[in-house]
Amino acid sequence: MGAVMRKLKLSKAFTLMESGPVVLVTTNDGKKDNIMTISWTMVLDFTPAFALTTGEWNYSFAALRKNKECVIAIPTVDMLDKVVGIGTCSGTDTDKFSKFKLTPVQGKVVRSPLIKECLANIECRVIDIVKRHNIVVLAGVAAYVDTARKEKRTVHAVGDGTFIVDGRRIDRRKMMASKIPFGA
Ligand SMILES: Cc1cc2nc3c(=O)[nH]c(=O)nc-3n(C[C@H](O)[C@H](O)[C@H](O)COP(=O)(O)O)c2cc1C
16 A cells, blocks of 8 residues: 555645755845845756845845845854844844854955855845745855865755754766766
8 A cells, every 4th residue: 555645734835845055145235234044045057046035024135135236155054043043133123243143254246245154155146136926036256165164064944943954965976967067
């Protein structure tokens, strides 16, 4: 007998598709630096272009719309409490860099800061905002990785307040060679 496919509430279907990793997005509105937590992201192509879902309900959005740039910073599992803290308070009344003891670092292209404590950072320009679906489309313009960092595991948000930590890495580089632009 096969397993039974039980009905899942449609309102929970997104938890099956939660991608990751959870990222931090920094902005600067001309007055101060800010950070928000974003789990709804996707890679659009190899150029690289990315998309994230956010909108006017976040303080960061005004800066994204006005200055058309941000940094995607990739935190690791040891930073999870900071990541959740950053995503549950607002730049309207909080200096998140100081509250969460994170260090802003000037990038090369955009004014939004990199986060020194993160595993990696991507400087991005906002190239489109699809208002109807609250999608912000980004073009990566520079990227950095902290190669000395020991903890490299990122976290993935399920969407119900729980998180999944990166696990085993499996190598299929040979099989994928024709699909990977930089080769196997
Ligand atoms: C784990 C986690 C994931 C989140 N993902 C998103 C997201 O994908 N899109 C979004 O608009 N807000 C998301 N948020 C909420 C924002 O991070 C939150 O509203 C934040 O306070 C916005 O900061 P700001 O008002 O300073 O811009 C998430 C929060 C947490 C804790």
